[in-house]
Amino acid sequence: MAERELKKKQATERTAEVVDEVPATSATGDKLKAELDDLLDEIDEVLEDNAEEFVRNYVQKGGE
Amino acid sequence: MAIPKVCGIETEYGIQVVNGDPNPIAASSVLINAYAQDVARQRVAWDFEDESPGNDARGQSREGSMPPMIETHLVNTVLTNGARFYVDHAHPEYSSPECRDALEAVRYDRAGEEIVIRSMEAADLAVHDGSHLVVYKNNSDGKGNSYGCHENYLMDRETPFSRVIHGITPHFVTRQLFCGAGKVGSETAFHEPRSVEFQLSQRAEFFEEEVGLETTLKRPIVNTRDEPHADPSRYRRLHVIVGDANMAEVATFLKLGTTSLVLAMIEDDVSGSRSLALADPVRAIHAVAVDRTLTQPLLMADGSTATALAIQWELYSLARKYADDRGLECLGAEEIGTSVLDRWEYVLNGLETDPMSLARQVDWVAKLQLLEAYSDRHGCGWGDPRMTAIDLQYHDLRPSRSLFARMDTERMVDVDSVQAAVTDPPRDTRAWFRGECLKRWPESVATANWDSLVFDLGSDPLRRVPMMDPLKGTAEHVEALLDSCAGPADLLERLSS
Numbered sequence: 001m002a003e004r005e006l007k008k009k010q011a012t013e014r015t016a017e018v019v020d021e022v023p024a025t026s027a028t029g030d031k032l033k034a035e036l037d038d039l040l041d042e043i044d045e046v047l048e049d050n051a052e053e054f055v056r057n058y059v060q061k062g063g064e
Numbered sequence: 065m066a067i068p069k070v071c072g073i074e075t076e077y078g079i080q081v082v083n084g085d086p087n088p089i090a091a092s093s094v095l096i097n098a099y100a101q102d103v104a105r106q107r108v109a110w111d112f113e114d115e116s117p118g119n120d121a122r123g124q125s126r127e128g129s130m131p132p133m134i135e136t137h138l139v140n141t142v143l144t145n146g147a148r149f150y151v152d153h154a155h156p157e158y159s160s161p162e163c164r165d166a167l168e169a170v171r172y173d174r175a176g177e178e179i180v181i182r183s184m185e186a187a188d189l190a191v192h193d194g195s196h197l198v199v200y201k202n203n204s205d206g207k208g209n210s211y212g213c214h215e216n217y218l219m220d221r222e223t224p225f226s227r228v229i230h231g232i233t234p235h236f237v238t239r240q241l242f243c244g245a246g247k248v249g250s251e252t253a254f255h256e257p258r259s260v261e262f263q264l265s266q267r268a269e270f271f272e273e274e275v276g277l278e279t280t281l282k283r284p285i286v287n288t289r290d291e292p293h294a295d296p297s298r299y300r301r302l303h304v305i306v307g308d309a310n311m312a313e314v315a316t317f318l319k320l321g322t323t324s325l326v327l328a329m330i331e332d333d334v335s336g337s338r339s340l341a342l343a344d345p346v347r348a349i350h351a352v353a354v355d356r357t358l359t360q361p362l363l364m365a366d367g368s369t370a371t372a373l374a375i376q377w378e379l380y381s382l383a384r385k386y387a388d389d390r391g392l393e394c395l396g397a398e399e400i401g402t403s404v405l406d407r408w409e410y411v412l413n414g415l416e417t418d419p420m421s422l423a424r425q426v427d428w429v430a431k432l433q434l435l436e437a438y439s440d441r442h443g444c445g446w447g448d449p450r451m452t453a454i455d456l457q458y459h460d461l462r463p464s465r466s467l468f469a470r471m472d473t474e475r476m477v478d479v480d481s482v483q484a485a486v487t488d489p490p491r492d493t494r495a496w497f498r499g500e501c502l503k504r505w506p507e508s509v510a511t512a513n514w515d516s517l518v519f520d521l522g523s524d525p526l527r528r529v530p531m532m533d534p535l536k537g538t539a540e541h542v543e544a545l546l547d548s549c550a551g552p553a554d555l556l557e558r559l560s561s
Contacts, residue, residue, distance in 0.1 A: 056449075060205040062210055
């Protein structure tokens with residue numbers, strides 16, 4: 001168990017270096033939120049009009 | 065030494081007819097015919113000579129097992145990229161060509177999506193009656209009906225199958241942490257109705273057995289179909305039915321890459337000091353799927369407990385050590401093995417520290433992020449049909465409607481190489497020979513399947529060219545030969561001399 005903890009720790013440190021290249025500042029957080037907002041606007045446009053009917057009608061036969 | 069992990073992905077797509085005859089078999093046939101006739105403009109049929117899906121890797125066919133029926137009357141074509149595109153039961157299915165590594169498998173999986181998109185467009189033009197076909201790359205209809213996305217891996221026949229079962233089961237139960245496609249709600253008797261908001265995996269709850277031959281009833285975590293489509297004295301093909309169809313390229317890459325790596329360790333009989341055997345793998349696969357906190361302890365066979373994430377860390381650590389000790393040549397070029405390990409580590413770290421940070425790599429996270437944001441904006445709960453509609457439409461392959469296509473997920477293969485893979489076979493497996501012969505001499509290839517090509521030169525008898533080794537018939541082996549042949553007759557003469 002101790003060995004695994006150790007490896008996990010090493011692994012975490014290694015990835016931390018990668019994360020440093022793209023610092024998670026509040027600016028990037030705001031950008032992400034803005035992107036998600038744009039995406040939601042788009043989804044409101046393309047989502048099937050009658051969700052209930054669309055979901056009900058989606059019936060498949062089992063496969064494989 | 066572990067043998068090269070040649071691999072491929074078979075995807076059964078969901079199909080829906082809008083404003084027309086809802087028969088899915090007819091719709092699937094229209095879709096594939098439209099592609100074969102109007103887009104690919106060629107038609108070479110599949111050859112069923114060597115199909116034997118009833119053979120069981122554990123030995124004789126088991127009593128009570130139900131091997132799948134082979135339907136020969138349905139539309140069935142072979143494409144110049146080496147893939148098979150056909151109607152399987154009531155679904156269109158694309159079986160990718162044999163790929164030498166996980167990244168190539170991602171490319172040919174994406175090529176399959178592109179082929180389906182072109183098929184939908186061609187079918188809409190062909191029918192003229194206001195109906196249109198919509199294809200979904202998912203695995204269930206949310207009403208208890210599931211269809212598969214199967215993987216295949218080349219394995220050494222010498223490896224005892226019992227070791228494969230023992231070694232791969234912990235991975236199959238827990239890899240859904242990063243290759244689950246996500247699903248709203250539940251649809252089987254394993255869960256109380258309306259008790260589950262969201263699952264990591266589309267498929268997990270459909271698995272009822274640990275090991276078996278079936279694919280449609282009592283689905284087993286480890287499928288024992290023993291149909292190598294290659295020299296059976298040297299090879300096995302591990303047929304994997306437990307996975308979800310992935311939209312995210314990183315998820316597909318890791319699904320194939322980590323599984324290839326764990327299988328290589330099984331071939332080389334590498335295991336850690338701690339047994340990863342689960343007390344009840346079926347119960348565990350269901351439990352992992354509904355645990356969004358990723359903290360649920362699973363009961364191990366030795367009486368201890370471990371989370372799915374801890375099991376994945378253990379497998380990853382073993383794999384890292386295995387790579388250091390022996391190299392990862394079996395996964396392909398050096399950068400493929402390195403990339404599998406680095407990305408595996410990256411997603412495990414993400415899952416441990418902040419799962420939602422993986423929205424660009426992992427499907428269930430991408431879908432959950434979308435659902436939560438939508439729910440926040442519109443104030444709708446998990447039972448709202450709009451949530452299920454988002455789940456379905458995430459997998460809609462029409463560029464005009466696909467929700468996945470609107471998300472900024474990480475790409476691993478560039479668009480041009482995917483376009484090329486629609487028509488060109490992979491260069492480093494026998495798929496190259498199959499695809500190139502179809503491309504160069506379509507009128508002379510009578511039928512094709514995974515391990516042979518049948519030529520019709522207009523005179524009796526038909527000539528079968530066996531391809532019993534997936535690693536022969538590559539561009540490196542036969543490109544010069546094909547280039548120097550005046551035609552198929554010339555090729556057959558030189559192959560037999």
